[in-house]
Amino acid sequence: MYGGLGAFPEGGLDNPYYKVAKEKPSPLSTEFDRAYFDTLVSTSELRKLSLKAFLATEQRIPGLGNGVLQDILFNAELHPKKKVSTLTAAEKTSLFNAVRNTLFSMASKGGRDTELDLFGNPGSYQTILSKNTVNKPCPICGTLIKKEAYMGGSIYYCEKCQRL
């Protein structure tokens, strides 16, 4: 995992991160509303994807990567391998709310406690699922948190709380 701060001249560069950040709404912005989210989950080529691929690859949602994905899916009670096409209306609502609420909470607390800021201080958001909580009890049901290799990274989840 890495983070970066980029400064670009106005008018832009041929840089994929710059382009996405300019073209697609930040999940913390008001443009990232339920209507926009519903368009994403109804796009046919995206419906085939797992939730991890849908949310955290291709910079589809700027700033949403593997590190923040785990707690979003935990809060939505959805499994990282669940397919977008299998989401019920209630699950879509819960996923949309989890994206917004989890990211707002992380941002307002100065980031996750698993990462350091520019001064070397950890954030004060207490990460629910990470390498530090593998094999520890799920805060909801007590089942031990699992770690699995998936799509070139690790996924962490509670097999009881997060529906596949």
Ligand SMILES: [Zn+2]
């Ligand atoms: Zn659980």
